[in-house]
Amino acid sequence: MSAIRTILVATDLKQRSAAAPVRAVALARELGARVVLVHAMPERGGTVTRFRLRNPIKDHASVQATFEQIKTQYSDVEIDTVITTGTVEDVISRTARDVSADLVVLGLHKVRAVLDTLRLTSMERITLAVPCPVLIAHTGGTQQYRRVLGAITFAPASAKAMATAGQIAPHAEFHAIHALQLPLKDKLSTAESEDGSTMTQTALLRDAFMRLDGLPDMDLPEVIPGGVHEVLQFRIQELKPDLIVIGSASGRKSDSLGNYARDLMRAPPADLLVAKPC
Missing domain, CATH: 3.40.50.620 (HUPs)
Structure with missing residues (x-):
C-alpha cells in the first residue's frame, strides 16, 4: 500500500469543521505529508442560488486571509490552498483527483432532519466520489490515535x-x-x-x-x-x-x-x- 503523501482537508470555516484542519496537520506532521486546504465558494445561480453570497469577492478574500493564518500557524507543514466555486462534492472530488490526494479529511455533517432521510448527504456523496479514504474528524484532538x-x-x-x-x-x-x-x-x-x-x-x-x-x-x-x-x-x-x-x-x-x-x-x-x- 502506497504511503500517504497528500492530505486534502475540506472546511467551510464553521465550528462543525474546525477540528478537520487541526487533525489533518497533526497527521501531516506524523506522516511527512503535505496538506491541501479546500473551500468551495457558492456559485452565482444554478442549483445553489439560495446560498448566493452578497459580496463574493470580499468573501473570497476573507477565506484566503483565514487560510493564510492557518498556514502561518502551522508553518512547519507544507500547506497549499484551493478556493474555487462549485458544489461542495464537485469541488472536493475534483480537487482530490487533481492533487492525487491519499486521504480526505472532513468535519461533521450539518444535520437536516427531513432532507437527510430523502437523499444522500454531501458528506456521503463526497465519500463515494473521491478516489481515497475519508476521515471524519470532529473530536478536536492533536494526539496520535491510541x-x-x-x-x-x-x-x-x-x-x-x-x-x-x-x-x-x-x-x-x-x-x-x-x-x-x-x-x-x-x-x-x-x-x-x-x-x-x-x-x-x-x-x-x-x-x-x-x-x-x-x-x-x-x-x-x-x-x-x-x-x-x-x-x-x-x-x-x-x-x-x-x-x-x-x-x-x-x-x-x-x-x-x-x-x-x-x-x-x-x-x-x-x-x-x-x-x-x-
Missing part, C-alpha cells in the same frame, strides 16, 4: 479501511469485530455442521482476511452473533476507541454506502475512517 476499533465485514472495503488506519495510527492498539447475523436455522440448531454452518464459513472468511497484505498488527477479529448496531455499541462502550474504522459497503454494491456506514457517518461517536474497496 485505540482503534474496526467494524469489519471481511470485504475488500474493510481491508482497505483497516490498512489505511494502520498508516494514520501506526502506534495504536487495534481491535476488530464482525457482527454476525445468524440465519434462523443456525440459531435453532443444537449442533453445528463441520463445513456448512454460518459460523464455520465466517471463520474461513476471517482467516482469509487476516492473510491480506497491509493490515495492521492486530489480534484475530472477534465474530460476535448479533446486529451490527448492538455489537459495535457494546464494544465502543467497553474499549472507548478514539478512531472507528469501517468499509463503505459490505461488498454487494461497492459503488454505494451501506446503511450502517451512513448511520455512523451522520453521528460518529469518535473520529471515523471510511474506505471504499481498492
Whole structure:
C-alpha cells in the first residue's frame, strides 16, 4: 500500500469543521505529508442560488486571509490552498483527483432532519466520489490515535479501511469485530455442521482476511452473533476507541454506502475512517 503523501482537508470555516484542519496537520506532521486546504465558494445561480453570497469577492478574500493564518500557524507543514466555486462534492472530488490526494479529511455533517432521510448527504456523496479514504474528524484532538476499533465485514472495503488506519495510527492498539447475523436455522440448531454452518464459513472468511497484505498488527477479529448496531455499541462502550474504522459497503454494491456506514457517518461517536474497496 502506497504511503500517504497528500492530505486534502475540506472546511467551510464553521465550528462543525474546525477540528478537520487541526487533525489533518497533526497527521501531516506524523506522516511527512503535505496538506491541501479546500473551500468551495457558492456559485452565482444554478442549483445553489439560495446560498448566493452578497459580496463574493470580499468573501473570497476573507477565506484566503483565514487560510493564510492557518498556514502561518502551522508553518512547519507544507500547506497549499484551493478556493474555487462549485458544489461542495464537485469541488472536493475534483480537487482530490487533481492533487492525487491519499486521504480526505472532513468535519461533521450539518444535520437536516427531513432532507437527510430523502437523499444522500454531501458528506456521503463526497465519500463515494473521491478516489481515497475519508476521515471524519470532529473530536478536536492533536494526539496520535491510541485505540482503534474496526467494524469489519471481511470485504475488500474493510481491508482497505483497516490498512489505511494502520498508516494514520501506526502506534495504536487495534481491535476488530464482525457482527454476525445468524440465519434462523443456525440459531435453532443444537449442533453445528463441520463445513456448512454460518459460523464455520465466517471463520474461513476471517482467516482469509487476516492473510491480506497491509493490515495492521492486530489480534484475530472477534465474530460476535448479533446486529451490527448492538455489537459495535457494546464494544465502543467497553474499549472507548478514539478512531472507528469501517468499509463503505459490505461488498454487494461497492459503488454505494451501506446503511450502517451512513448511520455512523451522520453521528460518529469518535473520529471515523471510511474506505471504499481498492
